[in-house]
Each structure stands twice: as C-alpha cells, then as structure tokens.
Amino acid sequence: MGNMTSLVDLELSGNYIVGEIPQELGLLKNLKQLELYYNQLVGNIPEVIGNLTELIDLDMSVNQLTGKLPESVCRLPKLQVLQLYNNSLTGEIPSAIAESTTLSILSLYDNSLTGQVPRNLGHSSPMVVLDLSENHLSGPLPTEVCNGGTSGSPHVSIIDLGYNNLSGQISNTIFVKAKNLSELFIQSNRISGVVPPGISRAMNLVKIDLSNNLLSGPIPSEIGNLKNLNLLLLQGNKLNSSIPDSLSLLKSLNVLDLSNNLLTGKIPDSLCELLPNSINFSNNRLSGPIPPSLIKDGLVESFSGNPGLCVSVYVNSSDQSNFPLCPQKYNKNRLNSIWAIGISVMIILVGALLFLKRKFGKQRAMVEHDETLSSSFFPNNMKSFHRINFNQREIAQAMVEKNIVGHGGSGTVYKIELKSSQEVVAVKRLWSNGAKDSSPEDRLFLDKELKTEVETLGSIRHKNIVKLYCYFSSLDCNLLVYEYMPNGNLWDALHKGRIDLDWPIRHQIALGIAQGLAYLHHDLMPPIIHRDIKTTNILLDVNYLPKVADFGIAKVLQARGGKDSTTTVIAGTYGYLAPEYAFSSKATTKCDVYSFGVVLMELITGKKPVEAEFGENKNIIYWVSNKVDMKDGATEVLDKRISGSFKDEMIQALRIAIRCTYKSPTIRPTMKEVVQLLIEADPCRFDSCKSSSKTKEPSNNATNKINNQFEL
Numbered sequence: 001m002g003n004m005t006s007l008v009d010l011e012l013s014g015n016y017i018v019g020e021i022p023q024e025l026g027l028l029k030n031l032k033q034l035e036l037y038y039n040q041l042v043g044n045i046p047e048v049i050g051n052l053t054e055l056i057d058l059d060m061s062v063n064q065l066t067g068k069l070p071e072s073v074c075r076l077p078k079l080q081v082l083q084l085y086n087n088s089l090t091g092e093i094p095s096a097i098a099e100s101t102t103l104s105i106l107s108l109y110d111n112s113l114t115g116q117v118p119r120n121l122g123h124s125s126p127m128v129v130l131d132l133s134e135n136h137l138s139g140p141l142p143t144e145v146c147n148g149g150t151s152g153s154p155h156v157s158i159i160d161l162g163y164n165n166l167s168g169q170i171s172n173t174i175f176v177k178a179k180n181l182s183e184l185f186i187q188s189n190r191i192s193g194v195v196p197p198g199i200s201r202a203m204n205l206v207k208i209d210l211s212n213n214l215l216s217g218p219i220p221s222e223i224g225n226l227k228n229l230n231l232l233l234l235q236g237n238k239l240n241s242s243i244p245d246s247l248s249l250l251k252s253l254n255v256l257d258l259s260n261n262l263l264t265g266k267i268p269d270s271l272c273e274l275l276p277n278s279i280n281f282s283n284n285r286l287s288g289p290i291p292p293s294l295i296k297d298g299l300v301e302s303f304s305g306n307p308g309l310c311v312s313v314y315v316n317s318s319d320q321s322n323f324p325l326c327p328q329k330y331n332k333n334r335l336n337s338i339w340a341i342g343i344s345v346m347i348i349l350v351g352a353l354l355f356l357k358r359k360f361g362k363q364r365a366m367v368e369h370d371e372t373l374s375s376s377f378f379p380n381n382m383k384s385f386h387r388i389n390f391n392q393r394e395i396a397q398a399m400v401e402k403n404i405v406g407h408g409g410s411g412t413v414y415k416i417e418l419k420s421s422q423e424v425v426a427v428k429r430l431w432s433n434g435a436k437d438s439s440p441e442d443r444l445f446l447d448k449e450l451k452t453e454v455e456t457l458g459s460i461r462h463k464n465i466v467k468l469y470c471y472f473s474s475l476d477c478n479l480l481v482y483e484y485m486p487n488g489n490l491w492d493a494l495h496k497g498r499i500d501l502d503w504p505i506r507h508q509i510a511l512g513i514a515q516g517l518a519y520l521h522h523d524l525m526p527p528i529i530h531r532d533i534k535t536t537n538i539l540l541d542v543n544y545l546p547k548v549a550d551f552g553i554a555k556v557l558q559a560r561g562g563k564d565s566t567t568t569v570i571a572g573t574y575g576y577l578a579p580e581y582a583f584s585s586k587a588t589t590k591c592d593v594y595s596f597g598v599v600l601m602e603l604i605t606g607k608k609p610v611e612a613e614f615g616e617n618k619n620i621i622y623w624v625s626n627k628v629d630m631k632d633g634a635t636e637v638l639d640k641r642i643s644g645s646f647k648d649e650m651i652q653a654l655r656i657a658i659r660c661t662y663k664s665p666t667i668r669p670t671m672k673e674v675v676q677l678l679i680e681a682d683p684c685r686f687d688s689c690k691s692s693s694k695t696k697e698p699s700n701n702a703t704n705k706i707n708n709q710f711e712l
Helices: 023-027 047-051 095-099 197-201 221-225 245-249 269-273 332-359 361-373 392-398 448-459 490-495 503-523 553-559 579-584 589-605 620-628 633-637 647-660 671-680
Strands: 009-011 018-020 033-035 040-043 057-059 081-083 105-107 129-131 138-140 158-160 165-167 183-185 207-209 231-233 255-257 278-280 285-289 308-310 381-384 404-408 411-418 423-430 468-473 478-483 538-540 546-548
Touching (some): 023 047, 105 671, 129 671, 197 221, 490 538, 503 546, 620 633, 633 647
Parallel strands (some): 018 040, 138 165, 183 207, 255 278
Antiparallel strands (some): 538 546
16 A cells, blocks of 8 residues: 555545554555545554645544544644544644644544643634534633634634533633634533623524533523524523523524523513424523413423422413412402403494494305305414414415416425515415325325424424424315425426536535434434435525425325325335335435435436436436446546536535445434535635636526425
8 A cells, every 4th residue: 555655535434444554554645635434443543644744634533543643643734624533532632733724624522532622723724613522621611712714704613512521611702703603512511600692793603502511690681693593502500590581582493491500580471482392491490470382282391390480371281280370460440440341342342243244244145155165275273383474364365376386296386475474485285195186085184193293394493494384274185384495496406407506506505405404313302304305305595595395294195195095104205215215114314314415416416316327227326336436437427517616526525425325324424424524525615616607597487487396
C-alpha cells in the first residue's frame, strides 16, 4: 500500500476490516480523503497520519480504536473534517486543534476523552459542526467556542457538548454572532448560572437541550423570539419563577419539557395555542387550573408532582384521581343579573324565530335540499392542529372539478384558494379501496387506526415536515387540509423538465429531507418510520425548501382497503423499497435510510429509480454500482446538466447515497449521521458557490401541472 504515492482517495468503509491501522498509510503523501469508518479496527491511531499534509477528510468512526488523539493529526494544515466518534479514545484533546484555520467538522462523541475543551476551539476556523458529547470532559464551558468565521460571522450550525462533566456558566458571547446556530446541546453536565437572555440572538435555533444541569433563575422571556424553535428541553435544573407567556409565540415548538425544576405560578392559558406533540411540567411548584386542551389527551403524568394544580372540569376519568376541581367563585348579584339577561334574550329569540319561520318558509325547503346535496362534506368529527381561519363549508364549496390537481388510488387532491383568509391550501379527500363509485359500506371511515396516524402527523412541528392544518370526517369521506406547496413535488421538478435545479439547490433539498427524517427517527418517542420515501412525497415550497409528506396514511389505507381486500401491508414503492422490507414486511428506520439513498441518487444523477437503460429488472442502485466500478465511472453518473462546477461535491454526496443503499441494514448510517455527512458535503459551506441560475421559468403547460403535489 505504501507504494501508491499518487493515491488521492482511500475509501474502505463498511468492510468489517480487522486489525490495526498500518504504518504504511503515512507514505501516501498525496492522500486527500481517508475513510475507514464502520470497520473493526483496533489499536492506536498512528502518528504517521500526521505526515499526510494534503489530507482534507479523515474519518475513522465506529471502530474499536484506543489510545490518544495524536497531536500531529490535529496539526494537519488542510484538514477540514475529523471524525473519530464511537471509538474508545482516551486522554485529552490536543490544544493544537484550536490553532487549525481549516477545520469545519469535528466529531469525537462517544469516546472516553478527558480534560478540558480547548479554550479557543473553532475560533480560528470555520467550524460548522462540533460534537464532543458522551465523553468525560471537565472544566469550564468555553466562552468563545466556535466563535470564528469569515467577516466575523460564525458558521457553526451544531454544538453538542452533552453528557460530560463540564461546569461554569453559559456565556452570552456564544450567541452574539451565531446566526447559523441551529442545534445547541449541553445536557447532563454541571452547568450553573442562568439561561442567558442573549440566547435569543441565535435566531435560527431549532433545538435547545440544557436539561439535567444546575441552572437557576427564570426562563428568559426572550426565548419566545426563536420562531424556528422545535425542541426546548430544560428539565432537571433549579429554574424558578413562572413560565413566561412568550413561549406561546413558539409556533413551531413540538417538544417542551420543563419538569423537575422549581417553577411557580400558573400554566399560561396561551400555551394552548401551541398544541405540542410532547409537554412535561411535572414535579414543580405550579398552581392554579390546568388548561383543558393541554390535559385532554389524558397526559396526567405531565402535570403530576404539582400539588397546587387543579382542573376546572374533569375532561378524563383519570383526572379525578390526580387533580381536584378548582374552587368556583360565585357572586350572587352577578348571578341574578345573568339570569335576567338570559330570560330576556330567550324571549327575543323566540319572537324572532316565529317571525323568520313565517317569512322564510319557502327558502327553508331550498336550504334543506342544498344541505342534503352537500351532506357528505360536513363532518361529524373535526380536529384542527393549528389556528385556522376557515370552516368546513368554505372548503366544501370549493371542492369542484376545476380545482382538482391530482388523482390517485385513495382519493383526490384539490387546490383551494380561501377567500376568507387569502390563503391557499391543499385538500386531500380520502375514500376506501381507491374506488369513487364503491358502495358506502366499503368506503373508508376515519377509524381509530387512521385517526391515530392523522393525529400523529398533525402534532408534528418541523420545518421539513408538511403541515397538516386539520381533518374533517363524515360518513362517506375524510378530508385532510394541508399547507399548499407552490413548487409541487420533487419528482416533477427532476423528471418533467419543469425546473432546472442546480447542485446547491439539490443539496439543500437533500439536507432538508434528511433533517425531516432524522427528526422522525431520533427526536420523537416512539420513533416514526415513514415507510414510503420517494420523490413524489417530497414537496417544495416557494424557496425550494423540501417538506416530507404522506407518512403513515398510505399504510392504513392499504391495510383498510375494503371488505374483500387481500392487500399485503407494505407501504412502499418499487424502486425505493429496501430489500429486507420487501421480503419480511417489517419496517425499520433503516428502510427509510435506504429509500432516502435512492432519492439522493435521483438528485445526483437526474435519473429515475427505474429506467430501461439500466436493464431488465434493474434499478438505479444497480446502475450506479456498476458505473462506479469502472474508470471515471463516478463522474459518468453525475447529471451532466449541473455537474460542471460541483463535480467533487456531487461525488462526495454519491458516496453518502451508496452507503445509504447498502444491502445490509446494519451498516447503513442513521439519518442523524446522514445529516452530518451532508453538512460536510455542502457546496456552499465556505460561501464559495459559483453564481448560477437556480431555476428557469416554467412553461404555461408545466404551470398547469405544478399543483400536483401529492401522489395518493
């Protein structure tokens, strides 16, 4: 191996390689990428790796390496990516790493590293991801960590220092210019002091986890300014004072945990507007009434351990054994006034009704006839998941043929412009077995299983998951009202020639999909498996930000197809289906990873998952794997319309896609790891994107198809 001195890229990941790393690697002077992750390597990291002065990317993660991190590796002059997570490394992080001017990804989590975090780590380099979690690090939390970047603007997106033994306080200086910071994890340390109000200056924060520390003082009201915040975990501290009303401004919030603190006062009624997927206020010193909408799903454990809490009315049977009724305050004079007003209003109403009955007798018959015609649109069950400014009548009246933008096996999709709120929504009408003319007995009712799936979707708050506003259920149809995506679905964008997407936009789409799936897999309990990731289920907003749609629903519709249905419940699509899922019908998160890999290959190649040129019964994975085995084959599979300026970045993404589509699910990466890999492969990571036209104007004919955003 030492004789291959011209070698630039050595990729040996996922091969179950055993033994120690050979010293001869230090002779490969021109090596730029060294990928040895997902093997069974043991022993120390050789010091001679520090001789590879051209090295840009070093990844030895998920092995059994021991010993110290060599200082020579930390001094590599061109190193941008250093990933050594999931090993057994010991000793301190060399201070020399803080002197790097190139390092952008440092991932050392799940080792046994000790000592302090180097004080100026990331101050001189454009650090994007810093993950030192799950080690034994101690000492003060650095005040200027990842504070470097071009023009004084830090690039850092993710800081994860959780599960260590760090102490000290969180400095406001971390957030002064952190405009790109999206995830901050410092949980399970010994951090004291207050939650700094300056945290609100990191306006793009999506996740904050400061749980299980020694924080005290109030929850800063400024947190309400973080409009993108999806997860806020502050449990297990010593926070006091009251819950700020400003938390109700966090419209994207999906998980809120304030349990095991010293919070006092009432639970703000305004929090009812959030409708989070998970809340926990248990084991505090809260008092007063629990807002009924927060406890209606029987989550009494989320409020337990607060002796001062009560309920205004028993919404669930479990409430009676956990919370007393709130005392009612009566005012005799006020009560008499209410009775007098009520009787007067009743007399007036009776008189008005008699008058109207006589005058509008004929119109009444006509109204009854109209109501009969449209009765199937009006619900006997309705639930909203967001604040809405429309009603079922307005939706029903707009469900006409000219507004249909898509048909499918389970129903019809309408694009509806709401006059009342000037909004545009997508309405999906479902029925059973995909048959519009089937008998009422065979049509799909919003039964318990489908209701569970719909309510799960409705409870999710994430920028890359399509927003479900509400559902309506009646005897013969069910309506799902979604946010409308003006740029349609990814399949049409890629394969129908409607839009030219350059590589930075395609990478942005891939990263957004990955972040949405990582949220479903890693941030929800229990995890949610999509089961049917494909380009028709990826919707694009006006800025081409992707939103994942249609998880869960397809599974239930297939399972509940009709009385005579013999459909096997595999909610997937040929070309995207993981081999183990197709054979066993057992879905895991790794099935979604596989399907994502196919979507990523579509973005890279511009090809469909199945095309005639691949050969009979062959798919894009087979085609790509055969091509990359040939000389210059990796370059040949790239979409030639866009590969000119971003060839290296696209090949880097292709490696990720190949990993995602490994036949063995055990060696596929998790979606959390995929997100990190895609961040590394960002073509605009150093503001170096070449200027290129993102889109071309769609033709008139294509514009008519732009609205077909759901495949049913």
